Amino acid sequence: MSPRHDDDAPALTAAVSGGEVVLRPWAEGDDLRLLEVWGDPADVQQHQDRAMLAADADSPWRRTLVAEEDGVPVGAAVAFAQPLHPGRLWVYGEVARTVRGRGVGRALLEALRGLVAAAHEAGAVPTTELKARFAVASRVPVGGGEVVEAAPQAGAAGAPEAGAAGAEAHAAQVAATERFLVAAGFTPVQRSRRIAVAPGVIALPALRDEEHPEGRVLEEISTGSVELTRAVAAFYDAAHAWDPSQMSVGAAQQLILGPQTGAAGAVVLRDAPREDGGTIQAFAVSYTAERQDAPADVLLGWDPSLGFEEAQLAVGDLLALLVAQHPVQVEADEAMTALEPVLDALLAKRAAGTLVDTRVWATDPS
Known part of the structure; x- marks a missing residue:
């Protein structure tokens, strides 16, 4: 697969477990289409990071790809340059639960890396290094922004569902995210907390x-x-x-x-x-x-x-x-x-x- 991006760029196809997906640029209305298959964000950090997904731009540089299977969007990922921090580009991606483990996220990241490499060679971005973030715990109501407690119990982990089952599911997703990043060559560099x-x-x-x-x-x-x-x-x-x-x-x-x-x-x-x-x-x-x-x-x-x-x-x-x-x-x-x-x-x-x-x-x- 050799990613390219211009106004007339054809959609890309990528082989994944059980078939293939089409990778195309972000289009108007994709946020709503993806919300239908993704559901609500798991935590406040994911809620914020979904806002990174947007139409392509050249200043600052940004490219967003959507993965479709049988014409239905099932995943998306974005890479964008932040002039204030020229050493790394932000990257964020997400795929539907129903297709996780099939290589859709990997295909999106590989395609984005190809676009970043081409942009770097053309002088459009200063680096090919990437950074990503994810929450291991969140007690802020998703989509609300209001904090219900002045000083919640220290160490408590947030989860999209209530109770032990929700906490277990959240921990499993965090572990899966870490495995994905390790396989993609990422290592931890920083911890950030809102207290x-x-x-x-x-x-x-x-x-x-x-x-x-x-x-x-x-x-x-x-x-x-x-x-x-x-x-x-x-x-x-x-x-x-x-x-x-x-x-x-x-x-x-x-x-x-x-x-x-x-x-x-x-x-x-x-x-x-x-x-x-x-x-x-x-x-x-x-x-x-x-x-x-x-x-x-x-x-x-x-x-x-x-x-x-x-x-x-x-x-x-x-x-x-x-x-x-x-x-x-x-x-x-x-x-x-x-x-x-x-x-x-x-x-x-x-x-x-x-x-x-x-x-x-x-x-x-x-």
């Missing part, structure tokens, strides 16, 4: 006043602030050394802080007032416009030039202030070395709970 922290579970730091002249300075700041934008860009690049990024000030505004991102407000923690030369040691950007019972969605970061202990203290103090009265949810990758120990300690005390536990695998281990 809800209950209110009032961290001792509050002293804020600067007459009684505490050396206390922390907490300040509201505009999401359009150049100072904040630079702090966010520096933190993002430092936290993604495992998947190198090229975050400019403009990109930080467009992708993290601009109105189109849903950023609703921000606070920073300083070691001294700004007029006295105080710099941003930690920041929090909220993506929840109004107070609600569910944990507010917050991006929590810190100055990467700080030493480990300084950074851990700063991010812990800011988190304590954020959850003084209301719960929040934050994302923590393994690479966020100052934040992870703070959250792990709260998880151990059941003062926090893991909402989504995701793994990232890639074709290159670096």
Whole structure:
């Protein structure tokens, strides 16, 4: 099979166990056709990743293939370039339960790899390396986005069906995903968790006043602030050394802080007032416009030039202030070395709970 892609490209055929499938580009209405055969997503990560499946594009580069059997779509897969992370392309694929184990997913991935290789040779993408992600547990209602518990029980795994049978089915699907990725040359490179922290579970730091002249300075700041934008860009690049990024000030505004991102407000923690030369040691950007019972969605970061202990203290103090009265949810990758120990300690005390536990695998281990 030699994949090619242009406006007049014919459909490809691939041999699979028990017959063959036709591989063709994504077409309008495929999302609904595939939903009929796939059913609802198994977890919130799959719900998000299905949104990757879309029509082909050249800027940023994306190719999506649909697998048909007897004229019925049974699977799809996409590869797309992310200019912010030029070292790897995202890939996502899914096939119907009724055809799993027959090689449909492998055929889709092999065809996509051919398209990526051709695009790389033509200079359209900077690499042929791939990355994929999947959830090993999820407690966020699929399609809802609202978290029902401020601090769910630590370690509990989500499943599309209720009870032990659902958990067992979910674990089997995770194991199958891992086997597929191993066979395709992927290895694990990162763990990412979304963690809800209950209110009032961290001792509050002293804020600067007459009684505490050396206390922390907490300040509201505009999401359009150049100072904040630079702090966010520096933190993002430092936290993604495992998947190198090229975050400019403009990109930080467009992708993290601009109105189109849903950023609703921000606070920073300083070691001294700004007029006295105080710099941003930690920041929090909220993506929840109004107070609600569910944990507010917050991006929590810190100055990467700080030493480990300084950074851990700063991010812990800011988190304590954020959850003084209301719960929040934050994302923590393994690479966020100052934040992870703070959250792990709260998880151990059941003062926090893991909402989504995701793994990232890639074709290159670096």
